[in-house]
Amino acid sequence: MLESEHGPITHEEHAHTRCWVCVLSCLLLACVYVGSLYVWRSSLPRDHPSVIKRRCASVLLVSTLSPAVVKGWIHWADVRVDASVWELMGVRLESLVPAAILPLLLTMVCYLGPLVQSAMDNPKGFTGELQSALDVQSWRLCVGDVVWLRNQVVAPLTEELVFRGAMMPMLVPCTGPTAAIFMAPLFFGVAHFHHIIEQRRLHKDSMSVILLVSGMQFLYTTVFGAFTAFIFMRTGHVVGPVLCHSFCNSQGLPDISSALKHPQQSALVFSYLMGVLLFLVLLFPLTDPFFYGDIPVCSLALPPASVCQMK
Template sequence: MGVRLEGLFPAALLPLLLTMILFLGPLLQLSMDCSWDLAAALKVALAPQAWARCLTDMRWLRNQVIAPLTEELVFRACMLPMLAPCTGLGPAVFTCPLFFGVAHFHHVIEQLRFRQGSVGSIFLSAAFQFSYTAVFGAYTAFLFIRTGHLIGPVLCHSFCNYMGFPAVCAALEHPQRCPLLLGYALGVGLFLFLLQPLTEPRLYSSLPLCLLLDRAGESATPLCS
C-alpha cells in the first residue's frame, strides 16, 4: 500500500518537486500578482499563528489534508494493487482515474441543490472536472507505481488542490504575458524531460506493485523500468 519508511525522503521530495516544475507558469503568475515580497511571504507562511488558523479551518483541512490522504489511499494504495494483477499496470493506471473522476460528481448534486448556475453549465463544469481529475489521477497512479510510496501522491494532491487549475486565460491577458507564457511552456517542457529521471524506481528502493506482478507471472512492464 506504499506505506513504508525505506526511501521515504526522496519519495516525499522528488514527486512534489516534479509537480511544482509542471506548475512553474502558475507559480510565476502567482508571484507576479502577489503584492508581498518573498521575505514577507515566507515570514507569514512560517508563522505559528498562520498554521493555527489553517488547522482550525475545516475547509483547509478538507482540501489540503483529508481529501488528499483519503482519496490517494482509496484510489491508489487500495485500488491499484487489486487491479494490477488482473489488468496489468498500464491499464490499471488509466482505469483507477475513471473511478476517481466519477467520485467528484457529488459536486453536481451540491450545485443543483443550491442552484449555482444553469443545468447545462453545471454538467459542462462536471465534465471538465472529470477530465482533469482523471488526468491527474493517472499521474498520481504513475507516481505510486514508480516510487512504491503513498506519500508522493498525497503531497502532490495537496499541492494541486492549493494551486487549482492553471488560469491560462488570465495568463493570456496578463500585462507580462510573454515571460509568463514562457514560464508555462518551460514548466511543461521540463516536466516531460524530468518525468522519467525523477521517478526512476532505483531512487526509491523496491516496488511493491512490480513485485506483485512478478509473483502473478506477468511479464516485465516499462512502467517499472
C-alpha cells in the same frame, strides 16, 4: 512474483472472473467512499463546518477499512506476494524521504508558471511569497480552518489511499501496471460526479451548466489521477501522491487566461511553457525506481512491467 495455488490451467480459467471481481471491487470502493458523504442528511451547504466534520469522519472510516478490501481480494484471488497489504498500498518506511520530496518537486515544476505569476502579483515579490509560505501564524490559522483541513489534508489522504493505494494492487495483476495507471483514475473521475447532486440541491446553475462543469471536472480529475497513479507505481509510496494532491488542491487549475492578460505576459507565458517542458523532461528521472528501492506493488505484475523499470 505472482503465483497461484491452483496451477496455470485453473489460473487461466479464472482470470476473466477474477478481473471482473477486481473491477467490481474498485467500483464498490468508489461507491462506498462517495456514499459515505451522504449518510448524514442535512440541508446545510457542503462547506458548513458541521457537514465537513461529519464527512471527514465518514471518509476516514472508509479509508481505514480499505485495506480489508485489498486483503480480501488478494486472499480470494490466491495472489502470493512477499509484502504486507499496507506495503502494497504504499504505506512503508523504505525511501520515504525521496518519495515525499521528489514527486512534490516534480509537481511544483509543472506549476512553475502559476508560481511565478503569484510571485509577480505579490507586492513583496518572491521574498513575500517565501515569507508567506514559511509564516507560522498563517499555518496555525490554516490548521484551525476545517475547509483547509478538508481540502489539504483529509481529501488528499483518503482519496489517494482508496483510489490509488487500494485500487492499484487489485488492478495490477489483472491489467498490468500501465493499464492500471489509466484505469484507476476513471473510478476517481466518476466519483466526482456526486457534485451534481450538490449543485442541483442548491439550485445555483442550470442543469446544462452543471453537466458541463462536471464533465470538465471529470476530465481534469482523471488526468490528475493518472499522474498520481503513475507516481504510485514508480515509487511504491502513497505519500508522494498525497502531497502532490494537496499541493494541487492549494493551487487549483492554472489561470492561463489571466496570464495572457498580465502586464508581464511574455515572461509568464515563457514560465508556463518552461514548466510544462521541465515537467516532461524530469517525469521519468525524478520517479526512477532507483531512488525508491524495491517496489512492492510491482511484484504483483507479470513480466514485463516497463513502468516499474528504471529509465
